[in-house]
Amino acid sequence: MVALESTLRILSLGAGGFIGSHLASHLLARGHTVTGVDIHSDKIGELLEHPGFTFVRQDIRDTGFEVERLVAEADVVIDLIAYANPGLYLRQPLDVFHLNFTENMKIAEACVARGRRLVQFSSCEVYGKTVARAAPGKLIDPEDPALATFREDETDFILGPVSKHRWIYASAKQLLERVLHAYGLEGRLDYTIVRPFNFIGPKIDYLPSDTPGFPRVFPHFMEACLKGTQMKLVDGGRNRRCYTDIEDAAACIGLIVENPGGVCARQIFNVGSPKNEVSIRGLAELMRDLYATKLARPGARLPSIVDVPAREFYGPGYDDSDRRIPDISKARTLLGWEPRYDLRETLERTMRHYLAANGS
Ligand code: NAD
Ligand code: UGA
Numbered sequence: 126m127v128a129l130e131s132t133l134r135i136l137s138l139g140a141g142g143f144i145g146s147h148l149a150s151h152l153l154a155r156g157h158t159v160t161g162v163d164i165h166s167d168k169i170g171e172l173l174e175h176p177g178f179t180f181v182r183q184d185i186r187d188t189g190f191e192v193e194r195l196v197a198e199a200d201v202v203i204d205l206i207a208y209a210n211p212g213l214y215l216r217q218p219l220d221v222f223h224l225n226f227t228e229n230m231k232i233a234e235a236c237v238a239r240g241r242r243l244v245q246f247s248s249c250e251v252y253g254k255t256v257a258r259a260a261p262g263k264l265i266d267p268e269d270p271a272l273a274t275f276r277e278d279e280t281d282f283i284l285g286p287v288s289k290h291r292w293i294y295a296s297a298k299q300l301l302e303r304v305l306h307a308y309g310l311e312g313r314l315d316y317t318i319v320r321p322f323n324f325i326g327p328k329i330d331y332l333p334s335d336t337p338g339f340p341r342v343f344p345h346f347m348e349a350c351l352k353g354t355q356m357k358l359v360d361g362g363r364n365r366r367c368y369t370d371i372e373d374a375a376a377c378i379g380l381i382v383e384n385p386g387g388v389c390a391r392q393i394f395n396v397g398s399p400k401n402e403v404s405i406r407g408l409a410e411l412m413r414d415l416y417a418t419k420l421a422r423p424g425a426r427l428p429s430i431v432d433v434p435a436r437e438f439y440g441p442g443y444d445d446s447d448r449r450i451p452d453i454s455k456a457r458t459l460l461g462w463e464p465r466y467d468l469r470e471t472l473e474r475t476m477r478h479y480l481a482a483n484g485s
Pocket of ligand 1: 139140143144145162163184185204207208209246247321322323
């Protein structure tokens with residue numbers, strides 16, 4: 126680890142979430158101080174006693190929230206707050222827009238007003254679908270990975286129609302990115318945008334039967350393992366993702382926050398593991414195999430894998446990214462970052478965490 130020249134006072138909005146909790150631990154271990162804002166603190170229980178950590182329990186939508194005061198007290202602001210689960214894009218599209226765009230804009234504008242640097246979380250969802258999915262039957266080699274490898278400053282975005290309201294999340298994130306870019310063009314905001322590619326690790330979401338809501342795919346499959354029930358493959362589990370270990374991700378984002386030599390100014394970074402590509406069917410099979418061979422108690426009932434139509438699982442308005450591979454040459458070149466973990470290792474560690482948390 127490179128020694129720090131100076132430590133930072135960091136304001137992290139959304140510090141109580143999956144990424145925020147790991148990132149706060151990483152930044153504190155690097156010697157920075159962190160003020161974390163969130164509605165929830167269940168994922169950061171161990172940080173609450175840390176001398177470098179201050180927790181502000183706050184709904185940022187409250188009219189009394191003094192965002193500018195907190196921003197003014199920080200050297201750098203990280204904004205992680207969003208509704209980030211596809212089930213919510215289908216059920217509460219307006220809430221997704223208001224939180225992920227309107228409320229996030231207030232944070233950005235406080236950074237403009239106070240001249241503070243902003244690290245804004247966006248998403249790989251902004252890229253949408255591949256050319257191969259948008260133009261079926263028209264390409265010579267639709268499986269060519271180059272068609273699904275997305276570059277921050279060059280790749281066009283392909284989103285579905287308005288009637289597929291899943292895309293309101295990607296649209297809100299995209300618009301936010303474009304507004305930050307415009308502020309940057311006018312020299313009024315020093316920002317860096319992070320586009321995560323399916324981070325995974327301990328503390329990701331929650332088991333669907335534990336908490337009302339709609340978590341991402343890992344907890345659904347984990348619950349099927351724990352209960353010996355069904356892993357449901359939406360539309361046959363044909364779509365692919367590149368899963369990224371949360372520790373690799375935190376290391377990269379830590380560098381982005383520290384911004385050595387100012388290299389991250391007005392940059393967008395893909396943060397992901399191109400080598401960890403897997404179809405959702407492959408993910409289900411890998412998790413079931415890990416569970417059966419390494420984690421299950423003898424005689425435990427194993428989950429079954431079944432297909433389910435998207436409309437039945439999510440309701441109307443669902444659509445999906447078919448494939449998304451991050452081009453990470455920018456993070457490699459500017460930050461010297463390289464993801465280290467392979468998917469099997471990450472899944473085993475994450476599954477062990479869930480087993481321990483559920484007393485198994
Ligand atoms: P998360 O849901 O675990 O974290 C979001 C946090 O924001 C939660 O702790 C939540 O309590 C908090 N929050 C929500 N509304 C709030 C409000 N009104 N006031 C205060 N706090 C509020 O999600 P995450 O996976 O940690 O994602 C963090 C960010 O990264 C999001 O912007 C998300 O869109 C983006 N992202 C994540 C991934 C991923 O792989 N996890 C991928 C792409 C983009
Ligand atoms: C999510 C969210 O959009 C964001 O948090 C973020 O931008 C992105 O992940 C990311 O992590 O990079 P997505 O990958 O579609 O997007 O989220 P999941 O809910 O985990 O779904 C992954 C795939 O599994 C989708 O194809 C979905 O249809 C499928 N799925 C989900 C199943 O087959 N079965 C399930 O039980 C749940």
